[in-house]
Amino acid sequence: MIYYILRALFHVLLIRPFMYVWVGFNVKHGGRLPQNGPAIIVSNHNSHLDTLTLEILFPLRFLRKIRPVAAADYFLRNRILKWFTVDVMRIIPVERRGKGGADPLAPCHEALARGHVLIIYPEGSRGEPGKMAEFKRGISWLATQHPEVPIYPICLRGLEKILPKGSWLPIPFFCDVAVGEPMFGTGNREDFLHQLEKRMHDLAEEIKVEHWI
Amino acid sequence: MNIAWLSYPPTVFWTLAGLFALLSAATLIITLMRLADRSRDMHELRQRVRTWWIMIATFAVVLGSASLWRPAPYVLFGFMSFIALKEFLTMVPTRRVDRPVFMIAYLAIPMQYVWASSHAYHGLFQMSLFVYVCPLIVIVMLINQRTEGFVTAFGTVLCGLLMTVYSLSHLAHFFALPAAANPQGGAAGFVLYVIALTQGNDVAQYVSGKCFGRRRIIPLVSPNKTWGGLIGGVAITTIASALIAPYLTPFSTMGAITLGVLIGITGFFGDVFVSAIKRDVGVKDASTFLPGHGGMLDRVDSLTITAPLFFHLTYFFVYMQGGLV
Numbered sequence: 001m002i003y004y005i006l007r008a009l010f011h012v013l014l015i016r017p018f019m020y021v022w023v024g025f026n027v028k029h030g031g032r033l034p035q036n037g038p039a040i041i042v043s044n045h046n047s048h049l050d051t052l053t054l055e056i057l058f059p060l061r062f063l064r065k066i067r068p069v070a071a072a073d074y075f076l077r078n079r080i081l082k083w084f085t086v087d088v089m090r091i092i093p094v095e096r097r098g099k100g101g102a103d104p105l106a107p108c109h110e111a112l113a114r115g116h117v118l119i120i121y122p123e124g125s126r127g128e129p130g131k132m133a134e135f136k137r138g139i140s141w142l143a144t145q146h147p148e149v150p151i152y153p154i155c156l157r158g159l160e161k162i163l164p165k166g167s168w169l170p171i172p173f174f175c176d177v178a179v180g181e182p183m184f185g186t187g188n189r190e191d192f193l194h195q196l197e198k199r200m201h202d203l204a205e206e207i208k209v210e211h212w213i
Numbered sequence: 214m215n216i217a218w219l220s221y222p223p224t225v226f227w228t229l230a231g232l233f234a235l236l237s238a239a240t241l242i243i244t245l246m247r248l249a250d251r252s253r254d255m256h257e258l259r260q261r262v263r264t265w266w267i268m269i270a271t272f273a274v275v276l277g278s279a280s281l282w283r284p285a286p287y288v289l290f291g292f293m294s295f296i297a298l299k300e301f302l303t304m305v306p307t308r309r310v311d312r313p314v315f316m317i318a319y320l321a322i323p324m325q326y327v328w329a330s331s332h333a334y335h336g337l338f339q340m341s342l343f344v345y346v347c348p349l350i351v352i353v354m355l356i357n358q359r360t361e362g363f364v365t366a367f368g369t370v371l372c373g374l375l376m377t378v379y380s381l382s383h384l385a386h387f388f389a390l391p392a393a394a395n396p397q398g399g400a401a402g403f404v405l406y407v408i409a410l411t412q413g414n415d416v417a418q419y420v421s422g423k424c425f426g427r428r429r430i431i432p433l434v435s436p437n438k439t440w441g442g443l444i445g446g447v448a449i450t451t452i453a454s455a456l457i458a459p460y461l462t463p464f465s466t467m468g469a470i471t472l473g474v475l476i477g478i479t480g481f482f483g484d485v486f487v488s489a490i491k492r493d494v495g496v497k498d499a500s501t502f503l504p505g506h507g508g509m510l511d512r513v514d515s516l517t518i519t520a521p522l523f524f525h526l527t528y529f530f531v532y533m534q535g536g537l538v
Binding site for chain 2: 024026027129158161164167169171172173174209212213
């Protein structure tokens with residue numbers, strides 16, 4: 001509970017003013033966002049601001065259900081970072097390189113069972129600015145194992161200009177968010193992954209922004 | 214005239230009351246039209262009028278607070294500059310290496326509005342963007358050592374600063390000049406006059422274009438602009454200027470008519486200026502900051518030219534000729 005209050009305060013005092021005033025964003029098809037969990041949000045990943053942007057699309061009371069799935073090797077580097085990401089931001093740490101044996105997605109299954117909303121970046125890392133990398137397969141496993149859970153592709157553009165990988169000072173630009181229609185897992189994992197990628201590229205076409213020249 | 218903590222010169226108060234009456238009429242007409250024919254899609258129009266309510270209410274509160282909390286107008290216009298500059302830098306092509314340059318451009322906003330806040334800084338207010346900020350930007354760009362696209366990048370930032378920061382800051386600077394220049398309306402009178410006429414001119418040109426518009430003026434930039442719209446709009450603006458100038462400003466009838474014509478024509482060019490930029494970079498609206506209108510830049514487009522022009526004419530003919538500065 002105390003961490004939930006901490007996270008809400010962090011949002012109200014810091015993240016929301018920062019995102020609404022300093023950054024600013026245009027949302028397309030905001031009405032498609034899920035009203036309830038469980039759900040999975042799939043997004044492209046170019047900036048540390050991506051997770052904060054996806055979180056502020058939802059009302060504050062929804063916040064406790066939102067669980068970003070993040071790389072354990074990066075976000076659990078030291079104790080302070082671990083406290084902030086796991087306890088305050090409530091990330092679900094997953095091992096990027098499976099060590100064999102246990103299912104690395106086990107905590108995701110558990111969170112979905114509790115009605116949480118997962119945020120997953122199937123590209124795996126922030127990658128090249130503004131370019132969409134090939135999707136990793138984890139999302140297709142989740143989709144086939146939870147065919148009843150809606151999966152919302154959300155495309156983010158412009159955030160890599162505000163806070164690109166490797167920089168620390170956020171420069172104000174407007175960014176664009178496009179929410180896609182929900183999809184559901186099918187038996188065929190390959191097929192699902194292709195469809196998801198295609199849906200994401202279509203959304204990206206809807207919100208073309210100026211990239212660096 | 215006072216409402217709660219807000220205080221206005223009486224003429225400003227009644228002009229604002231008139232604007233709210235116009236808005237109420239617009240809201241009433243739209244509501245009746247909706248009731249008469251439910252199948253019509255009036256979403257955009259309703260959104261547009263709702264945003265007008267918010268904009269005019271904000272503006273009215275800021276004008277009324279200026280005597281109690283002096284920074285109010287500088288904060289409002291500074292914020293408008295910030296949003297407009299952000300929209301501009303978002304829609305034009307930029308280079309990643311210039312990120313520090315954009316930070317300097319954003320930091321120039323508080324600087325410019327601090328200079329705008331006192332008549333003692335008048336020289337700095339007028340020149341520091343060119344004398345200090347431009348060379349600083351050049352130096353940072355030189356440190357980056359990327360000559361590819363250098364001229365375009367420098368010109369882009371300068372264009373953005375001129376259009377969104379320099380121009381709009383003139384509106385705020387009125388509040389720092391001697392109030393004796395305008396015994397009736399004060400600084401609020403001048404600012405309300407130029408903003409109401411410029412925005413009214415946009416609406417008048419649009420409506421007049423819908424009614425009489427036939428021959429296009431500059432189809433390659435803005436296909437909806439017609440001679441009928443321009444001439445009708447300028448006529449309406451000139452009449453409006455002659456009607457409200459005696460209440461809000463110290464201008465003579467001849468002066469008011471001249472200013473009405475100037476605001477009508479230059480407002481048109483400000484509008485088309487932003488249209489040309491948007492057409493160049495291939496966007497329709499600068500952002501969705503003002504629902505129903507587009508972005509801040511889409512709303513202040515005409516002001517980018519009329520505001521500094523009006524300021525300089527007033528500064529010369531009223532403040533200097535009147536021996537006030």
